[in-house]
Amino acid sequence: MQYKIAIPLVVLLCAAMVFAGCTGTQGPGGTATSAPGSGSASAADTLVPSPTDVIPPQNAVTVDVGEKDYLGSIPLIFEGGMGQIHVRKIEVTVYRSDGQIKTATIGTNKGDEADIEGTRQTDRVVVYITFDNGQRLKTNDVQSPYRTRQ
Secondary structure: OHHHHHHHHHHHHHHHHHHHOOOOOOOOOOOOOOOOOOOOOOHHHHOOOOOOOOOOHHHOOEEEEOOOOOOOEEEEEEEEOOOHHHEEEEEEEEEOOOOOEEEEEEOOOOOOEEEEEOOOOOEEEEEEEEEOOOOEEEEEEEEEOOOOOO
16 A cells, blocks of 8 residues: 555656756866867857856946957956956956957956957857855856948
């Protein structure tokens, strides 16, 4: 009699775990980026944006990724925000369409800027902000196309 209740209960619990996504463990975050040509990922794979992190409202800040100029340079401006006082570091990585990877750091004062050399094609711009509590969040992950005539 006990088996009639126990077996369906075990099956129901297993099904709930599968649907909830709680069957695996998540390892430590972060992935290593290889130099162009040394890994298995192609340049096209690195140009696809991925989801960004959710920034808590008390840490809300904005980094503006501007439109490329005629040489392909990408302007980046730190616009500040409510959480500006908590920002310790702003790192920008550009995955160029030719396979090169360029990095820069923007200052933590409102209006600080950086220009990163892009290409005359579509590049990917990723912005990470490190806060004073040690959190490192991805705030921007966008494609930066080369401007066209209209």
